[in-house]
Structure formats: C-alpha cells, structure tokens
Amino acid sequence: MASLISCPHCGTRPKEEFAIRGDATPLRPSSMASDEAWHDYVHLRTNPRGRVREHWQHVAGCRRWLVVERDNLSHAVFSVTDAATEVDR
Amino acid sequence: MAYDYHAVHALDGTIGAIAERRANHLAVHRATAMAMVLASPGRVPEAAGILVANGDFEVRFSGPGEWLVLSEVHAPETLAAELGVRLGDAAFVIDQSHGRVALTLTGPDAARILANGVAVDLHADSFPVGRAANVLCHHISVNLARTSAQSFDLVVMRSFAEALVDDIKVMARSHDLSVDFATR
Numbered sequence A: 001m002a003s004l005i006s007c008p009h010c011g012t013r014p015k016e017e018f019a020i021r022g023d024a025t026p027l028r029p030s031s032m033a034s035d036e037a038w039h040d041y042v043h044l045r046t047n048p049r050g051r052v053r054e055h056w057q058h059v060a061g062c063r064r065w066l067v068v069e070r071d072n073l074s075h076a077v078f079s080v081t082d083a084a085t086e087v088d089r
Numbered sequence B: 001m002a003y004d005y006h007a008v009h010a011l012d013g014t015i016g017a018i019a020e021r022r023a024n025h026l027a028v029h030r031a032t033a034m035a036m037v038l039a040s041p042g043r044v045p046e047a048a049g050i051l052v053a054n055g056d057f058e059v060r061f062s063g064p065g066e067w068l069v070l071s072e073v074h075a076p077e078t079l080a081a082e083l084g085v086r087l088g089d090a091a092f093v094i095d096q097s098h099g100r101v102a103l104t105l106t107g108p109d110a111a112r113i114l115a116n117g118v119a120v121d122l123h124a125d126s127f128p129v130g131r132a133a134n135v136l137c138h139h140i141s142v143n144l145a146r147t148s149a150q151s152f153d154l155v156v157m158r159s160f161a162e163a164l165v166d167d168i169k170v171m172a173r174s175h176d177l178s179v180d181f182a183t184r
C-alpha cells in the first residue's frame, strides 16, 4: 500500500480505496455540439508521461469524486480536490 | 395467502456459545437502530446542527454532508421517522437498521487488531475518541468509529458481516479474542 492519496474529506488513504475514471482534462461539449466535437470528447485521448489530472472516486471512503493531479511516472501527488469545486472553473 | 415472516440476524448460526470472554472481545449487536442522513443541497450546517443538538443520536461521519446515525434511545422501527420529523426537508433519511450490522471491538489490543486490516492511523492522537470514518478493512467497506481509548464500533453492510467477522478473527490471531452476540 505504498501509493497514498490525501482525500480532502477523509485524510491520507491507500490507493486501494479509490477507483480511477481517467483523464479529467476533456470538457464535455454542449449537447448540440458537432459530431466531431463529441467524437473528440468521447474517444480521443493524449497519452502524456509526467504530470496528469485524473478523476478518482473515493469509493471505500466518502464516495466523492476527486480531481487528482499527479505524476504518472513517479506517482508524486501534487494536489487532490473535490470535483464539485472544479465545476466553476 | 398469508406468510409468516421472522427476522434472522445475518450472523445467526455462525457465532456464539463461547466458554468465556477473553481480553479482547468482539460484540455483535442484535438490533441496532441506524439510518443514513444526507443533507439537502446547501443545508449541511443546518442538518449537522439538528443532529448534534439531539443527545438521542450518535452521529458518525460518512462523507461531506452525509452521516450514519445510530441510536440506543430509538427503536429500529422508529428512528428513521424520528429523524425525518426533526430534520424536515433539511436532509434525506434512509433507514439502515436491517441493512447493516453493528459490531463493537473492545480490549487492550483493539487498535492493534484493527491495524492488521485497516490502513488508517489509529493512534489516539490522530484517531481520537469520537472520530469516525469510512475505511476499507481488507476489501470490505466499514464505518469505523472510536468510542473509547480501547473500543471501536464497526458498521458493515449486512451481507458482508460474516466475512468481516472471519477477517477480524484472522487479524486477531496473535491476540486473545472472543466473539459473541451483545447481551444488552
């Protein structure tokens, strides 16, 4: 249980308590956006090495959706925030 | 057509009939009044205030604006209605009395036993009396609360109760543990 995530609600927990949804950077297009925009949103992903933003859900804790900013090479975690606070960004 | 229904505890037939109580003891409660309370949007402080102001309720943190409420004063049949009256539309209430099982682990090694399956620091400085958290015990989700220096309450979904008790027996293998239904 080496990989630790500091949930803003529950404190520092092992990664086993979380489910990872994936990339948090794509923003959902409006419902009437073009097929191309929806295709990009649903299917196209970059595959970066290094600093990434991801959606993690604390399923075994507070069950909230979180945005985890981390390095996918070293697993250094830079920030963990509740996804609800990201809505206005 | 009429049916006869009778309540069976999830752990009936799997534990009990111990010769004596050991230094560490896991008590399984037969009928605990429990409910989940989720605050309505924007009304978290109001709902929390109503719950905390009432000494009949034991309030355990579950998530932001969400609590597991236990009561020794109210019966399983009446707790959810009682909470509904007090909270009005400040929160949603869902009865869990028959959906979950409450256990109490007491003894000098209680924290050490739990540390064999729970990845949260249970030292009294970081997990003091009154603190509660949803945690993983091995692979089972549990609401864990410290009720005194040497005792913890665990609330688990009913269908996981037997597996959790088996896990705790394994976690306590190098400690002295007995398991039985609570007498109160």
Ligand SMILES: [Zn+2]
Pocket: A007, A008, A009, A010, A011, A058, A061, A062, A063, A064
């Ligand atoms: Zn959490």
